[in-house]
Amino acid sequence: MTARRGTVAERAAEILRRRIVEGSLLPGEQLREEHLVGPLGISRNTLREAFRLLAHDGLLVHRLNYGVFVRELGEADLVDVYHMRRLVECGTLRLLPALDPDELASVRESVYDGDVAQRREDWRALGTANMRFHQELVGLGGSPHADEVVRRLLAELRLAFHVVGDARKWHEPYLARNHELLSLLEAGQVEQAADELQRYLRDSEDQLLSAYRADSAHERGHAIVAAPQGIPSR
Amino acid sequence: MTARRGTVAERAAEILRRRIVEGSLLPGEQLREEHLVGPLGISRNTLREAFRLLAHDGLLVHRLNYGVFVRELGEADLVDVYHMRRLVECGTLRLLPALDPDELASVRESVYDGDVAQRREDWRALGTANMRFHQELVGLGGSPHADEVVRRLLAELRLAFHVVGDARKWHEPYLARNHELLSLLEAGQVEQAADELQRYLRDSEDQLLSAYRADSAHERGHAIVAAPQGIPSR
DNA sequence: ACCATAGGGAGTGTTGAACAATGCGACAAG
DNA sequence: CTTGTCGCATTGTTCAACACTCCCTATGGT
Numbered sequence: 437m438t439a440r441r442g443t444v445a446e447r448a449a450e451i452l453r454r455r456i457v458e459g460s461l462l463p464g465e466q467l468r469e470e471h472l473v474g475p476l477g478i479s480r481n482t483l484r485e486a487f488r489l490l491a492h493d494g495l496l497v498h499r500l501n502y503g504v505f506v507r508e509l510g511e512a513d514l515v516d517v518y519h520m521r522r523l524v525e526c527g528t529l530r531l532l533p534a535l536d537p538d539e540l541a542s543v544r545e546s547v548y549d550g551d552v553a554q555r556r557e558d559w560r561a562l563g564t565a566n567m568r569f570h571q572e573l574v575g576l577g578g579s580p581h582a583d584e585v586v587r588r589l590l591a592e593l594r595l596a597f598h599v600v601g602d603a604r605k606w607h608e609p610y611l612a613r614n615h616e617l618l619s620l621l622e623a624g625q626v627e628q629a630a631d632e633l634q635r636y637l638r639d640s641e642d643q644l645l646s647a648y649r650a651d652s653a654h655e656r657g658h659a660i661v662a663a664p665q666g667i668p669s670r
Numbered sequence: 671m672t673a674r675r676g677t678v679a680e681r682a683a684e685i686l687r688r689r690i691v692e693g694s695l696l697p698g699e700q701l702r703e704e705h706l707v708g709p710l711g712i713s714r715n716t717l718r719e720a721f722r723l724l725a726h727d728g729l730l731v732h733r734l735n736y737g738v739f740v741r742e743l744g745e746a747d748l749v750d751v752y753h754m755r756r757l758v759e760c761g762t763l764r765l766l767p768a769l770d771p772d773e774l775a776s777v778r779e780s781v782y783d784g785d786v787a788q789r790r791e792d793w794r795a796l797g798t799a800n801m802r803f804h805q806e807l808v809g810l811g812g813s814p815h816a817d818e819v820v821r822r823l824l825a826e827l828r829l830a831f832h833v834v835g836d837a838r839k840w841h842e843p844y845l846a847r848n849h850e851l852l853s854l855l856e857a858g859q860v861e862q863a864a865d866e867l868q869r870y871l872r873d874s875e876d877q878l879l880s881a882y883r884a885d886s887a888h889e890r891g892h893a894i895v896a897a898p899q900g901i902p903s904r
Numbered sequence: 905a906c907c908a909t910a911g912g913g914a915g916t917g918t919t920g921a922a923c924a925a926t927g928c929g930a931c932a933a934g
Numbered sequence: 935c936t937t938g939t940c941g942c943a944t945t946g947t948t949c950a951a952c953a954c955t956c957c958c959t960a961t962g963g964t
Contacts, residue, residue: 443734444918469945479919481715484946488719492726500677501926501945520815523765527757581754585819678947703916713948718916735916735955910961917954925946934937 445485448476452486456495456506457591459598463508467496494592509596511648517589517596518641522634524585525570528577529621529630535576540621543572547614554611559603566607567594569614573633576621600647610640679719682710686720690729690740691825693832697742701730728826743830745882751823751830752875756868758819759804762811763855763864769810774855777806781852784845793837800841801828803848807867810855834881844874 452472455461467487469480476483487504490496496504509517546569553561567590574586597606613636620629686706689695701721703714710717721738724730730738743751780803787795801824808820831840847870854863 480945481920482918485719485722488722499927499945502928503944516813516815519765519811519813520819523758523761523816527761531753531757577753579750579753581750581819581823582757585754585815589815702914714916715949716947733956736957737915905964907964908962910959912957912959914957915955917952919950919952921949923946923948926944928941928943930940930942932937932939934935 443485444478445482445489448478448483449486449489451476452490453493453495453591456490457594457598461506463506463595463599465506466503467505468503493588495595507592507595509592509599511645513592514596514641514645514648517592518637520585521570521589522637524582524589525574525637526630526634528574528579528582529626529633532576532621532626534624535621537622539576540618542575543569543618543621546572547611547618550607550611550614554608559607562611563597563603563607566610566614573617596644596648600644600651606640606643610636677719678712679716679723682712682717683720683723685710686724687727687729687825690724691828691832695740697740697829697833699740700737701739702737727822729829741826741829743826743833745879747826748830748875748879748882751826752871754819755804755823756871758816758823759808759871760864760868762808762813762816763860763867766810766855766860768858769855771856773810774852776809777803777852777855780806781845781848784841784848788842788845793841796845797831797837797841800844800848807851830878830882834878834885840874840878844870 452461452467461467469483473480473483478486487496487498491498491504495507497507498504546565550562550565550569553559553565570590571583571586574582597603600606613632617629617632617636620626620632686695686701695701703717707714707717712720721730721732725732725738729741731741732738780799784796784799784803787793787799804824805817805820808816831837834840847866851863851866851870854860854866
């Protein structure tokens with residue numbers, strides 16, 4: 437019947453992860469244990485274990501004795517995610533040794549998946565392919581730790597992408613740059629690839645951040661951010 | 671009574687973490703639930719939660735339906751840890767903006783702690799101070815993700831240090847280099863500091879790896895190791 | 905001696921219910 | 935508008951029992 441590899445908690449976590457990534461569960465939303473135990477068909481203890489797995493990926497946050505909530509990414513979080521991505525992704529490329537052409541197979545494949553998605557106008561798939569591209573890029577380094585960190589960073593990023601919506605706008609412009617990065621790697625020019633990736637990530641960050649600011653600007657109607665001290669609020 | 675902040679599971683995890691770091695629990699050793707539930711005075715579910723926390727830090731590994739074990743670091747793991755440390759620590763230093771002298775306070779303090787420990791010939795404390803030095807170094811970058819990653823890496827390293835024993839030999843030579851790094855930072859020469867840290871970490875890795883090889887050489891009678899071609903190290 | 909294979913058993917995985925502990929929010933008082 | 939208190943909903947933790955899986959060993963065949 438259902439896939440039976442891994443523990444029940446892992447499978448439950450996978451279901452919840454999908455709901456979060458696809459937007460069925462929105463950032464800030466609370467996940468109540470009693471409301472999920474029934475539909476998922478698992479016990480409370482197992483559900484709590486699934487919560488921990490997702491919290492470990494940064495998708496959920498625990499508030500002691502109050503509940504678990506879908507993580508909300510603030511601007512500072514976004515900046516940190518991109519800071520870390522530049523550190524790990526660019527650093528990995530820079531330290532890359534000469535690589536056989538077939539080592540690039542999985543990278544090439546993810547770019548190809550992006551092409552297909554674009555032709556099909558399947559923007560969600562394009563986003564997924566784009567994420568996988570970066571994952572495979574880091575995978576070239578062969579470092580389990582780096583893989584793990586990037587996996588986590590990309591998972592968090594999906595929270596942000598969902599806030600600003602419109603997957604096409606965010607991912608389509610970068611498909612061409614993925615091609616360019618791939619070409620540079622195939623030519624063995626890792627330094628230039630790293631530099632290009634640096635610009636790439638900075639552009640992506642800028643774009644996302646300005647969208648974030650525009651979004652939060654018209655969203656808060658009253659909550660003035662830093663009310664000047666001493667002045668009566670009305 | 672006992673400190674009551676945080677959950678019971680977190681406190682239990684802290685106890686176990688200390689036992690692992692201090693060597694009361696050796697790498698490869700199995701932690702059986704029934705044998706720990708009593709002495710820790712907690713229930714099985716809570717203990718399992720503590721296990722998850724430590725597994726997340728890389729100190730324990732789960733084997734499905736078989737048990738949890740204290741993580742054993744192989745050579746490949748060590749290489750990966752240092753690879754990642756160079757990526758994050760050196761990268762952080764390189765991207766550091768001009769910093770106020772008092773931002774270096776905590777770094778200075780950790781170096782000072784190392785001096786004190788050396789005078790007292792408390793080699794365990796010297797090791798701790800050394801670890802904290804690197805943690806504070808990365809802390810200068812102000813990146814929560816980087817902090818978290820380095821915390822994890824250093825926790826794993828303690829496993830390796832315990833295997834080869836003799837804390838003095840591993841930490842004392844680096845105290846002077848900590849001073850040098852601090853001086854470079856105080857002078858605002860972040861690039862040179864990053865370069866020095868690069869050499870620093872490479873030396874540390876080499877030293878630890880050769881000790882590892884010497885150790886495993888007379889320990890294994892037959893099990894030939896397939897030379898781990900994991901991380902491209904140079 | 906070597907390899908494959910079928911139990912046995914130890915220990916984890918999961919459940920469900922019960923009780924304890926705590927933070928939140930509403931309401932009341934200054 | 936702030937401060938303080940109280941009730942309650944929700945989580946934190948415990949406990950006992952059962953189901954399930956994998957490791958190990960012994961058995962049999964070659």
